[in-house]
Amino acid sequence: xxxxxxxxxxxxxxxxxxxxxxxxxxxxxxxxxxxxxxxxxxxxxxxxxxxxxxxxxxxxxxxxxxxxxxxxxxxxxxxxxxxxxxxxxxxxxxxxxxxxxxxxxxxxxxxxx
Amino acid sequence: xxxxxxxxxxxxxxxxxxxxxxxxxxxxxxxxxxxxxxxxxxxxxxxxxxxxxxxxxxxxxxxxxxxxxxxxxxxxxxxxxxxxxxxxxxxxxxxxxxxxxxxxxxxxxxxx
Numbered sequence: 001x002x003x004x005x006x007x008x009x010x011x012x013x014x015x016x017x018x019x020x021x022x023x024x025x026x027x028x029x030x031x032x033x034x035x036x037x038x039x040x041x042x043x044x045x046x047x048x049x050x051x052x053x054x055x056x057x058x059x060x061x062x063x064x065x066x067x068x069x070x071x072x073x074x075x076x077x078x079x080x081x082x083x084x085x086x087x088x089x090x091x092x093x094x095x096x097x098x099x100x101x102x103x104x105x106x107x108x109x110x111x112x113x
Numbered sequence: 114x115x116x117x118x119x120x121x122x123x124x125x126x127x128x129x130x131x132x133x134x135x136x137x138x139x140x141x142x143x144x145x146x147x148x149x150x151x152x153x154x155x156x157x158x159x160x161x162x163x164x165x166x167x168x169x170x171x172x173x174x175x176x177x178x179x180x181x182x183x184x185x186x187x188x189x190x191x192x193x194x195x196x197x198x199x200x201x202x203x204x205x206x207x208x209x210x211x212x213x214x215x216x217x218x219x220x221x222x223x224x225x
Contacts, residue, residue, distance in 0.1 A: 042217040043157070043201070090156050094213070099145035099164060099205060102213060104156040 006105035023091030030096040032074040117216035132189040136202030145205035192223045
């Protein structure tokens with residue numbers, strides 16, 4: 001059973017607010033990922049990290065930023081939320097060893113009014 | 114050409130039938146292959162991993178890998194309405210896990 005936690009599960013907030021989505025894992029995984037997924041659509045990788053102090057942008061351009069100060073924690077921040085940011089955000093982690101799968105948190109469903 | 118391709122579906126099968134889900138990938142050097150199930154509004158859940166050519170069975174699920182044809186499939190025997198979900202194929206495109214790519218998913222509907 002994967003131990004990866006995302007908070008909040010749901011967030012409804014007004015335009016222009018600063019938002020931080022939390023993601024923590026207790027498996028000691030080096031690699032962590034953020035995906036964005038709209039209903040019925042495919043996953044889009046927006047950020048990933050190979051370990052502490054490593055952050056990379058994914059395939060989908062995003063106005064969000066991430067940080068990796070601790071192995072277990074990979075928060076995603078939107079400085080000024082807009083309605084176009086409304087989506088589901090999924091965090092995942094995997095072991096650095098080759099051939100290991102990703103394990104997902106329950107996701108955060110974000111709605112910007 | 115996308116790196117990992119799947120038919121988007123929906124694939125509809127009657128209850129009790131075998132559902133066959135297919136996935137092709139572009140990189141011959143790919144080493145690791147995974148199937149995830151995603152219920153509507155939920156996050157993807159790993160259901161199968163396969164690393165070598167041939168079949169791997171786990172309960173009602175069988176994953177099949179053919180590296181020469183760059184093809185991986187998932188068979189679901191005795192399909193149940195609870196199997197209705199989107200199935201995502203994922204591939205590690207190199208041996209170092211640095212290029213992990215998800216397909217777009219196939220939506221499966223099992224009709225009672």
